[in-house]
Every structure is written in C-alpha cells, then in structure tokens.
Amino acid sequence: MQDKNDMNSKTKEKKKINEIKGFSSFTSALMAIVIGLLFGFIVMLLANPNNAVAGFRYVLLGGLSRFGNVLYFATPILMTGLSVAFAFKMGLFNIGASGQYTMGMFFALYVAFMFNLPPSIHWIVAILAGMVGGMLWGFIPGIFKSLLNVNEVITSIMTNYIGMYLVDMLIRSNEVMYIPSMTRTNYIPQHVQIRSLGIAGSNVNFGVIFAILIAIVLYIILQKTTFGYELKATGYNKHAAEYAGMNGKRNIILTMVIAGALSGLGGAFAILAPSEIAGSSMTYEPINVIAVNGFNGIAVALLGNSHPIGTIFSALFISYIQRGGTLASLVGYKPEIIDLVISVIIYFSAFAAIMSSALGGFFTRRNKKEKDKSDTQPVEDIEHDIINKEAEK
Known part of the structure; x- marks a missing residue:
C-alpha cells in the first residue's frame, strides 16, 4: 500500500514538473516573440520614423489578408x-x-x-x-x-x-x-x-x-x-x-x-x-x-x-x-527587416530554452528538497502535528 502511495506521489510530482516546464516554455516563447517585434518596431523608428506605425501595422496585421x-x-x-x-x-x-x-x-x-x-x-x-x-x-x-x-x-x-x-x-x-x-x-x-x-x-x-x-x-x-x-x-x-x-x-x-x-x-x-x-x-x-x-x-x-x-x-x-x-x-521598408525580427526572436528563443530548462530544474530540486525534508521529519514532530489536528477537530 505504501509503495502504491509513493508511486502515485511520484506520478503527481512528475506531472506537476512537466506542467511547470510546459508553461515556462510557452511563456518564454511568447516573451521572445514580443521582444523581437518590439525590436523590429524600434528599427523601423530609426530607419523611417514617419512610417514606423504604418509599417509595423503591416507586420502585425498584413498576414490576415493573405492567409x-x-x-x-x-x-x-x-x-x-x-x-x-x-x-x-x-x-x-x-x-x-x-x-x-x-x-x-x-x-x-x-x-x-x-x-x-x-x-x-x-x-x-x-x-x-x-x-x-x-x-x-x-x-x-x-x-x-x-x-x-x-x-x-x-x-x-x-x-x-x-x-x-x-x-x-x-x-x-x-x-x-x-x-x-x-x-x-x-x-x-x-x-x-x-x-x-x-x-x-x-x-x-x-x-x-x-x-x-x-x-x-x-x-x-x-x-x-x-x-x-x-x-x-x-x-x-x-x-x-x-x-x-x-x-x-x-x-x-x-x-x-x-x-x-x-x-x-x-x-x-x-x-x-x-x-x-x-x-x-x-x-x-x-x-x-x-x-x-x-x-x-x-x-x-x-x-x-x-x-x-x-x-x-x-x-x-x-x-x-x-x-x-x-x-x-x-x-x-525593405522586406529584409522581417528577417531581422525573426533573428532576434530566434536569439531570445534559444535563450528562453536555456531559461526554461533551468526553471524546470529549479522546481525539480525544490520539490525533491521538500520531499526529503518531510521524509526526515522527526517522529515526535509528526505525532505532535497529529495531536494538534485531533484537538482542532
């Protein structure tokens, strides 16, 4: 029974870590996209300030008409x-x-x-x-x-x-x-x-x-x-x-x-x-x-x-x-400007992948430390917690 509980606990822990990694990967990719687009807008401002807004609007919305x-x-x-x-x-x-x-x-x-x-x-x-x-x-x-x-x-x-x-x-x-x-x-x-x-x-x-x-x-x-x-x-x-x-x-x-x-x-x-x-x-x-x-x-x-x-x-x-x-x-604007935007997105995507891996590793180590701490908790403390819970009831 104890082994089954441990297995369920490990499964839930693994699922939780995977969810954290998946969410961090999504947010990291989203951040890379936002930074890349902002960088492209800044380049447009420097190249031709008068048409920067119009050019950026084409980048963001132009694909809708050419789906x-x-x-x-x-x-x-x-x-x-x-x-x-x-x-x-x-x-x-x-x-x-x-x-x-x-x-x-x-x-x-x-x-x-x-x-x-x-x-x-x-x-x-x-x-x-x-x-x-x-x-x-x-x-x-x-x-x-x-x-x-x-x-x-x-x-x-x-x-x-x-x-x-x-x-x-x-x-x-x-x-x-x-x-x-x-x-x-x-x-x-x-x-x-x-x-x-x-x-x-x-x-x-x-x-x-x-x-x-x-x-x-x-x-x-x-x-x-x-x-x-x-x-x-x-x-x-x-x-x-x-x-x-x-x-x-x-x-x-x-x-x-x-x-x-x-x-x-x-x-x-x-x-x-x-x-x-x-x-x-x-x-x-x-x-x-x-x-x-x-x-x-x-x-x-x-x-x-x-x-x-x-x-x-x-x-x-x-x-x-x-x-x-x-x-x-x-x-x-030259069409190559979008290649610049994609390059920045790639750079930050690669950086985001490293950060995502590090974040997943951090939560893995943290969960392991908490588990080890609970496993090594003194018997007297466990009994004390049980008595307090019974008293609250």
Whole structure:
C-alpha cells in the first residue's frame, strides 16, 4: 500500500514538473516573440520614423489578408522545422535541412518530368520521390556520425553545399526540365501538381494538411512508442541508453534518415504546389543559392521548443509575419527587416530554452528538497502535528 502511495506521489510530482516546464516554455516563447517585434518596431523608428506605425501595422496585421499564402509558405518550413526538431530529440543538430530540402525537391521534379505514370498516382509518386531524396541526403551525416563519430554539423554543412551544386548541375544539363533562356525549370504538368485547396489568390494546397498530419504522427511516435522513448533517452544520455540495451548507432542513423525524409517532403510540397496563374506552376532557379527554407526550419524548431505540435504554431507564426513583412515595403521598408525580427526572436528563443530548462530544474530540486525534508521529519514532530489536528477537530 505504501509503495502504491509513493508511486502515485511520484506520478503527481512528475506531472506537476512537466506542467511547470510546459508553461515556462510557452511563456518564454511568447516573451521572445514580443521582444523581437518590439525590436523590429524600434528599427523601423530609426530607419523611417514617419512610417514606423504604418509599417509595423503591416507586420502585425498584413498576414490576415493573405492567409492562404500564410498556409502555403508555412508548409515547407513546417517540414524542415519538424526535421530539425526531430533530430534535436536525439541530441543531434540537423543543420543540413537545406541540402535535404533541395535534394527532395530535385527528386520530385525528376519524377514529374521524366516518369510517364497515370495522372491519378503521378503526383503521389513525385511526393514519395522527394521523401526518398531527403532520406538519402540525411543518411550521409547519419552514417558518418554513427560509425565514425564525425560531428553531424560539419557533414551537414558540407552536404548542404554538395547537394545545392549537384542539383543545379543536374537540372542545367537536363533539356526536358530546364529552360536556358529563362534560367529556370519548366512548368510542371498540371496532373503532377498537388491539389489546390481552392483559396483564391494563393498557392495553398493539400500539402499543408499532409504536413500537419505528419506533425501529429511524429508527436504520437515520440510520446507513445518505444522507438520514440529510445530516441529521447539516447538524446538525454547516450551512454546510459546504450547501457540499458538501446542501439545508439542504429538510432542515430534512423533519426537522420527520418529527419532527411521530412526535409525532402518539404521540398516536394514546395515545388509541386499549384500556381494561381493558369497554365503555370512553381519553378526552381539553379543559381547556386542554398535554400533558405532549411535554415528557417531551425528558427521554427527553436521557437516551437522542438515539440511537433508547437512546431506547427511556430511555422504558422513565422510565415504570418513574413507575409506582413513583405507588405511593409509599401511604406518604404525593405522586406529584409522581417528577417531581422525573426533573428532576434530566434536569439531570445534559444535563450528562453536555456531559461526554461533551468526553471524546470529549479522546481525539480525544490520539490525533491521538500520531499526529503518531510521524509526526515522527526517522529515526535509528526505525532505532535497529529495531536494538534485531533484537538482542532
């Protein structure tokens, strides 16, 4: 009976600590957002005081009039954010999301142009090809980390550049995919494009629904499965996890492969999106520039505290202020000012994550001290408390 009570007590204590950590993570992220927006407003005041209020209003409210595009642009950064967040759970920093994103986009393009498939399944195969491309590019840093203990940050940065140059070279050399006179890829056949959601004036499509469903599946895997538990345990303490019988090397490879698959899907969702202009589609310009959506995924993961559900909201938020930031150019501000705001938010999000962890640790130690104190309370004091309570009755 005593053991059962102790178990219930520990369960309640753990739940209380988790609630404290969750609340502190939310408030920390909210504080980072507020500070970032205030910093952006101050920069606007310094750059052009007369239009600062109008420009800031666009940043805050401009996305409401372009909500379809908010959803569209949130889709790829949600996928790269999930990729980075998933690797974080394993204690890995997947800075190679850009290369995996680009490789996934190329695989999707190749299937779209070079494969002759029935229209009903062609777009599905193209999406799956994008996932495979990302998986292959995520496998490289995973195998180096697992077998040779090479830091995944180094190999990921290298694969970013290798992937970008390789894809640009392959596209330029393909006469079917590339139009030299326009320095971009050809329009994707309409039957290969992902079905539109029908929101006027935007490219939003079923990709955003797929991305949200993938985030929910990831949450279930991480929270409700043995595999997810092993990944998190290995991320917390690799040596303890291996001592407990978990295969750390296998989990490292699987984590990077899954992270690559998520980024690759982001590239496929972005390039296979329908265009609001009839007869056209999204295109890719091979101009030797690393995909920014991969690095935006790092911001999304940090702001969402590497939680799959939190990543959904952080992707929507960053896409929202980006759409408003582009409208700030109407009153004389450069669109890059929103990148400055996001940078500040990222900085304070990272700082907030440290503070959140420290706060959770503080309450954990405090609860432990109180428990130890009650356990070591003299018997005479306990009897005295019982007598006083009986007397009050």
